[in-house]
Amino acid sequence: MTATDPTTHPSRTVLVTGSTSGIGAATARTLADQGWSLVVTGRDASRGAAVVAEIERGGGRATFVASDLAGPPDSLRVFARAAVDAAGGRLDAVVHNAALCPPVDTVSLTDDDLEATLAVNIRAPHVLTAALAPAMAARGQGAIVVIGSWMAHVGHAFVGLYSATKAAEIQLARSWAAEFGPAGVRVNTVSPGATRTPVNAGAGDIVAQMTAGTPAGRPGTPEEIAAAVAAPPPGSPLSGCPGRPRRGPCPRAGCRR
Numbered sequence: 001m002t003a004t005d006p007t008t009h010p011s012r013t014v015l016v017t018g019s020t021s022g023i024g025a026a027t028a029r030t031l032a033d034q035g036w037s038l039v040v041t042g043r044d045a046s047r048g049a050a051v052v053a054e055i056e057r058g059g060g061r062a063t064f065v066a067s068d069l070a071g072p073p074d075s076l077r078v079f080a081r082a083a084v085d086a087a088g089g090r091l092d093a094v095v096h097n098a099a100l101c102p103p104v105d106t107v108s109l110t111d112d113d114l115e116a117t118l119a120v121n122i123r124a125p126h127v128l129t130a131a132l133a134p135a136m137a138a139r140g141q142g143a144i145v146v147i148g149s150w151m152a153h154v155g156h157a158f159v160g161l162y163s164a165t166k167a168a169e170i171q172l173a174r175s176w177a178a179e180f181g182p183a184g185v186r187v188n189t190v191s192p193g194a195t196r197t198p199v200n201a202g203a204g205d206i207v208a209q210m211t212a213g214t215p216a217g218r219p220g221t222p223e224e225i226a227a228a229v230a231a232p233p234p235g236s237p238l239s240g241c242p243g244r245p246r247r248g249p250c251p252r253a254g255c256r257r
């Protein structure tokens with residue numbers, strides 16, 4: 001996550017999309033514990049306020065800025081400017097975590113869910129990166145983390161659109177690594193396996209079945225995924241890494257994810 005030294009950088013600010021819940025909230029808490037100043041965001045202001053309060057109780061710094069990432073590009077650019085302002089005029093990093101996962105098959109997917117999922121999972125990270133990465137590149141340092149999914153790498157009779165959007169996000173991260181990496185912006189993907197969060201709270205048996213054959217034999221926790229987001233090799237120029245917590249080590253030489 002860090003662009004330079006992980007312990008001595010004086011002013012580290014990070015936007016975590018979808019940080020009102022699940023993996024995003026855990027990532028916000030973990031990064032706050034490491035000294036990052038957080039911009040917490042989502043649609044739900046009360047859950048956002050709760051995450052901010054928890055971070056502040058722990059001695060960290062956080063601000064909530066509301067967002068609807070299903071909105072059109074202009075509104076996303078307005079949100080990006082508000083997030084930079086809330087961060088004190090500079091964002092050092094962004095974690096693209098917010099996503100929708102309509103729990104249906106292809107035939108059952110509604111047009112509204114189709115549009116919203118494409119917008120939140122692909123359009124929003126694209127527009128936000130276009131808005132935020134150039135300033136990082138101009139400063140010669142920055143970090144972008146995309147939260148992918150193991151579902152991007154398998155075929156499943158459900159959640160086909162979701163899986164396709166995750167594959168698209170992972171490919172965007174590779175392209176961004178090539179595009180912004182030479183200017184000092186590190187871009188990496190963390191692809192969680194099935195993880196217990198509010199999104200699958202009612203699907204206990206299915207989540208347990210899906211993870212029974214994995215090395216750990218159980219679902220992950222949001223905190224385990226957050227630790228992967230927050231802990232790349234210190235000082236490493238590693239970029240374009242398809243980190244897959246709970247699925248085995250990254251095949252890239254020198255990569256610890």
Ligand SMILES: NC(=O)c1ccc[n+]([C@@H]2O[C@H](COP(=O)([O-])OP(=O)(O)OC[C@H]3O[C@@H](n4cnc5c(N)ncnc54)[C@H](OP(=O)(O)O)[C@@H]3O)[C@@H](O)[C@H]2O)c1
Nearest residue numbers: 018020021022023042043044068069099149194195197199
């Ligand atoms: N849980 C898993 O098993 C699993 C596995 C692999 C990958 N992942 C990935 O991990 C990430 C987080 O998943 P999660 O399980 O933690 O999900 P979650 O608990 O449902 O959280 C989703 C977050 O996205 C935000 N969000 C949704 N729609 C939004 C919109 N239109 N505008 C702004 N924010 C919006 C939500 O905030 P509001 O409700 O406040 O808007 C919430 O904070 C996702 O990228 C997901 O694909 C999860």
